[in-house]
Structure formats: C-alpha cells, structure tokens
Amino acid sequence: xxxxxxxxxxxxxxxxxxxxxxxxxxxxxxxxxxxxxxxxxxxxxxxxxxxxxxxxxxxxxxxxxxxxxxxxxxxxxxxxxxxxxxxxxxxxxxxxxxxxxxxxxxxxxxxxxxxxxxxxxxxxxxxxxxxxxxxxxxxxxxxxxxxxxxxxxxxxxxxxxxxxxxxxxxxxxxxxxxxxxxxxxxxxxxxxxxxxxxxxxxxxxxxxxxxxxxxxxxxxxxxxxxxxxxxxxxxxxxxxxxxxxxxxxxxxxxxxxxxxxxxxxxxxxxxxxxxxxxxxxxxxxxxxxxxxxxxxxxxxxxxxxxxxxxxxxxxxxxxxxxxxxxxxxxxxxxxxxxxxxxxxxxxxxxxxxxxxxxxxxxxxxxxxxxxxxxx
Numbered sequence: 001x002x003x004x005x006x007x008x009x010x011x012x013x014x015x016x017x018x019x020x021x022x023x024x025x026x027x028x029x030x031x032x033x034x035x036x037x038x039x040x041x042x043x044x045x046x047x048x049x050x051x052x053x054x055x056x057x058x059x060x061x062x063x064x065x066x067x068x069x070x071x072x073x074x075x076x077x078x079x080x081x082x083x084x085x086x087x088x089x090x091x092x093x094x095x096x097x098x099x100x101x102x103x104x105x106x107x108x109x110x111x112x113x114x115x116x117x118x119x120x121x122x123x124x125x126x127x128x129x130x131x132x133x134x135x136x137x138x139x140x141x142x143x144x145x146x147x148x149x150x151x152x153x154x155x156x157x158x159x160x161x162x163x164x165x166x167x168x169x170x171x172x173x174x175x176x177x178x179x180x181x182x183x184x185x186x187x188x189x190x191x192x193x194x195x196x197x198x199x200x201x202x203x204x205x206x207x208x209x210x211x212x213x214x215x216x217x218x219x220x221x222x223x224x225x226x227x228x229x230x231x232x233x234x235x236x237x238x239x240x241x242x243x244x245x246x247x248x249x250x251x252x253x254x255x256x257x258x259x260x261x262x263x264x265x266x267x268x269x270x271x272x273x274x275x276x277x278x279x280x281x282x283x284x285x286x287x288x289x290x291x292x293x294x295x296x297x298x299x300x301x302x303x304x305x306x307x308x309x310x311x312x313x314x315x316x317x318x319x320x321x322x323x324x325x326x327x328x329x330x331x332x333x334x335x336x337x338x339x340x341x342x343x344x345x346x347x348x349x350x351x352x353x354x355x356x357x358x359x360x361x362x363x364x365x366x367x368x369x370x371x372x373x374x375x
Contacts, residue, residue, distance in 0.1 A: 024341045032336045039343035048082040052089035054301040058336045068280040069148045076100045090114045094355040095152040099365045107355045110338035121235035122189035124153040126213040137222040142184040156361040159368030168279035171197040173375040189235030196264040198230045240265035243299040245273040251297040262299030297321045
C-alpha cells in the first residue's frame with residue numbers, strides 16, 4: 001500500500017491537525033450566525049478576522065478586513081492591539097501573516113486543510129535543484145521572485161538569494177525591481193502570471209522559457225535559458241486555467257457590448273482576448289467604477305464574481321466568464337463552522353490551528369515580504 005505524498009505544509013502541521021468536533025457540525029445558519037457574532041463581541045479588539053475575497057459569503061461577512069493577499073498582508077500592521085489574527089484564507093496566506101505579525105500576536109487558520117494546489121507545485125528541494133542547475137549552465141545573473149501563493153520555505157529561499165515576493169497587484173513593480181538588479185528573473189510558481197506581467201512590461205514571448213522541475217535542467221537547453229529574460233516555473237492555478245478564449249467569444253456573442261476582465265493567472269491567450277486584466281482589487285475597482293448600465297464578464301473565482309454582481313445590481317450587470325462557475329475548492333474549506341470553533345476556542349482559552357513558521361525560515365521570509373511591501 002502506498003501512502004499519499006504530503007505537501008510541505010501538511011508535513012509541518014500533521015501533528016496539529018484536529019477534526020472539527022462533532023458538536024460544531026450540522027448547526028443551522030441562524031445558530032452559526034448568532035454564536036459567531038456573540039463570540040466576536042466577547043473577544044472584542046483582541047481578535048482581528050481577515051477574509052480573502054474568494055471566501056464564501058457566510059464567512060466573509062464576519063471579516064474585519066477583506067481583500068486580496070497583498071491588501072490583507074498590509075492590514076496586519078493596522079491592528080497591533082489584536083492578540084490573535086484569524087486568517088480566513090489558505091495556508092500560504094496565514095504563513096505570511098505569521099511572519100509579519102508582532103511578537104505578542106498569533107495566527108490561526110480555521111481549517112488546516114485549506115491549502116493551495118499552485119503553492120504545492122514548487123517544493124524547496126526543487127527550487128534548490130533549479131538554482132544549482134542554472135549555475136551548472138553558467139547562469140548567475142538571475143534573481144528569484146515568488147508569487148505570494150507559495151510556502152514560507154520558498155519565500156525564504158527568494159529572500160536569501162536576493163529576491164522577493166510579489167502578488168498580482170504589485171508583480172510589475174517586483175519585476176522592475178529585479179531587472180534593475182539582474183539580467184534575468186526566475187519566477188515561481190505561476191507561469192501564467194509571470195508571462196502575462198512580463199509581456200505587459202514589453203518582454204516578447206521568445207525571451208521567456210518554462211522550467212519543468214520534473215526534467216533535467218528544466219527540460220531546456222543552456223542557450224535557451226541564456227537568451228531568456230524570464231524563466232517561468234511550470235505551475236498554474238487550477239481555477240484560472242479553466243478560462244478560455246472560446247468562452248470570451250461566446251459571451252461576446254450572447255451579450256453584445258460586454259466588457260471582459262480577467263485575472264492575470266489566466267493563460268496568455270485569454271488575456272489577449274479580454275478587454276482588461278488585473279488583480280482582484282483591480283477587477284473590483286474597474287467594474288465598480290464603470291458607467292451605469294455596463295455589462296461585465298469576469299474571469300476569476302466565482303464567489304468574488306457573484307458577490308460583485310449582487311453589490312452592483314441593478315446599475316451594472318456582472319457575469320461569470322465560465323457559465324459553470326470557477327470555485328476555489330480549498331478556499332471553500334473554511335466554513336462558518338470552523339470559524340465558530342476557533343473563536344469559541346479562544347473564549348475557552350484554547351488555540352486551535354495556530355500557524356507557526358519555523359524560525360530558520362522566518363527571517364529570510366520576512367526579508368522577501370518586506371522587500372515586496374516596500375515597492
């Protein structure tokens with residue numbers, strides 16, 4: 001019998017994983033809402049709840065701050081009086097919060113199963129091997145950038161090797177910063193975000209290569225890498241790669257005059273077929289500030305799209321580019337039941353699902369994150 005392979009996050013937190021107690025299952029929506037509200041009120045300013053845009057509505061409505069990864073990372077410093085940061089998102093976000101928190105604070109992830117398939121597409125030993133193989137090719141004029149959708153160990157690697165972290169909001173700034181200091185960028189783990197942003201900055205496709213961590217020397221010839229300005233890791237978002245140019249053509253046929261806006265984690269061909277591309281915050285701003293009567297098809301996670309549609313109706317029409325809806329299943333794992341469990345645990349003096357980045361990773365991870373926040 002073969003046991004399933006564990007991600008680095010799962011290995012680190014396996015001993016801490018606790019199933020949701022039976023008494024927190026099967027509660028009605030009314031009871032959940034009432035008890036969560038009561039726990040929040042009792043905890044007061046000792047707790048701050050951060051909610052990523054892709055969270056389900058039943059959870060996001062209790063967040064003190066909502067936003068994308070970048071916005072929420074910056075909010076941590078805004079509540080120094082909070083003893084506990086409850087991060088309703090996924091594990092890499094909670095890890096970043098643990099790195100950026102003050103000494104007296106702690107970070108909780110309501111459900112430790114809330115991971116990220118993209119983050120799991122790059123492991124510490126893989127990026128170390130890539131770095132070694134680049135050196136074997138004679139390539140040293142390179143800086144690493146990791147998308148925030150990555151484990152703390154990957155962020156620490158980038159910090160230690162002169163690089164930094166980026167989000168979809170500040171990837172352009174991060175790339176400009178890196179190219180001012182080196183001739184090449186190693187961009188992990190999302191090849192699509194790296195390609196789309198580099199292209200927007202004027203880098204032609206023939207100066208980009210994709211590094212496959214499962215192949216010797218990334219499946220590339222040294223001359224290919226020497227000619228490249230950016231080396232893209234072979235990783236992707238399972239949600240955003242579902243969007244296609246055909247979907248855009250269909251929605252234009254069904255809704256003449258529709259504007260199509262997509263997240264930069266979608267494939268390059270989709271960005272070229274769309275009218276606009278940008279981070280979640282960019283999408284919200286563009287659609288919300290558009291003229292009354294505008295019709296939008298949005299290519300990103302369905303919870304955000306549906307929430308935006310409700311907030312803006314009837315003045316604007318907002319549709320999902322994918323008629324079946326692209327759900328981030330790992331974000332969906334954080335339920336109101338889990339949120340209630342961790343909040344009532346704090347009232348009882350119990351800390352469930354605390355996220356702690358190992359000390360040997362924390363210093364360099366902080367360096368990489370602070371370089372990002374300084375841009």
